Amino acid sequence: MVIVFRVDSSTQIGSGHLMRCLTLAGQLQKKKNAEIIFICRNLEGNLSNLVKTHGYKLILLPAVDIFVSKLDGYAKWLTVPQDYDAYETVQQLKDLSPVDYIVVDSYAIDKKWEIQIRPYVNKIMVIDDLANRKHDCDILLDQNFFLNKESRYNDLVPNNCELFLGPKYALLREEFYEAQKCLRKRTGKVCNILVFYGGSDLTNETSKAVRALISLDLADVTADIIVGEGNLNKDAIRNLCSRYKFLRYHEQVNNMAEFMNQADLMLGAGGTTTWERHFLKLPAIVTVVADNQLQGTIDCAKAGIVTYIGEAKNVTVTMLCHAVKKAIGKE
DSSP: OEEEEEEOOBTTTBSHHHHHHHHHHHHHHHHHOOEEEEEEEOOTTOOTHHHHHTTOEEEEEOOOOTTGGGOOTTHHHHSSOHHHHHHHHHHHHHHHOSOSEEEEEOTTOOHHHHHHHGGGOSEEEEEOSOOOSOOOOSEEEEOSOOTTTTTTTTTTSOTTOEEEESGGGOOOOHHHHHHHHTOOOOOSOOOEEEEEOOSSOTTOHHHHHHHHHHHHTOTTOEEEEEEOTTOTTHHHHHHHHTTOTTEEEEESOSOHHHHHHHOSEEEEESTTHHHHHHHTTOOEEEEEOSGGGHHHHHHHHHTTSOEEEEETTTOOHHHHHHHHHHHTTOO
């Protein structure tokens, strides 16, 4: 069985789409003995090297700059028009034929791209959580929590499309299942705080969180500050953390589940990490750092899954201080 993934990562996109595809690839290789191939565009700040680290074949589509100024919205993430990307992808699929499945994880791709790909694959699977465009796919996965999840994709997918909706289908790495086996029982007392706002953290929420923790001057509390390789502010964050013994700086870790299991409270973003935290029963104070996280995070807050304090553009150090103090029972 040959399964191809079409997914990108970059400074702008972040690493979440690639990471969840790597998780799915691992399960498919293990359970289906599948041959796994990734097609990624060589974008600035990409983490496509992780594909090779996991032992999968990587095909890099070339970076192209001439189209970007003519694109808007999520189309800028792809950096090229859909039909151009589809053409380049088809050229690769011809050499890989027969392809049993192609898994597509991109907010910039929709039915137009999928129709062009259709003749070269047996089935198309889409990973999405926006529900804002039509797809020509056989399977759609949306692992996020929405109060209207059963109706979100009405009229957006073919009638025979198989839908996998909700957190019970969350793509969690094996480390989280291992961590759950030895899940630490939390007493409610906060001794360790984990800070992680995604691989890129374009709005620099990590710095806000670090400054908030410093100003709170919490006795007997340690904090693990994790940033991704693509974080443009990582040097400044590292230098700030180095001045305080209770702050421990980490970069591009591969044992996130271990850090979550050790923590009593987390400061982070919405998105995929929501289900990693929830799976390990880790309370979280959440800032929305991208538009696609907003409705899901609001719905999660209504269901009591997270404490939501606002969108990045509105969240201040003072707001974080109040939220942390409330979470630890000091306000």
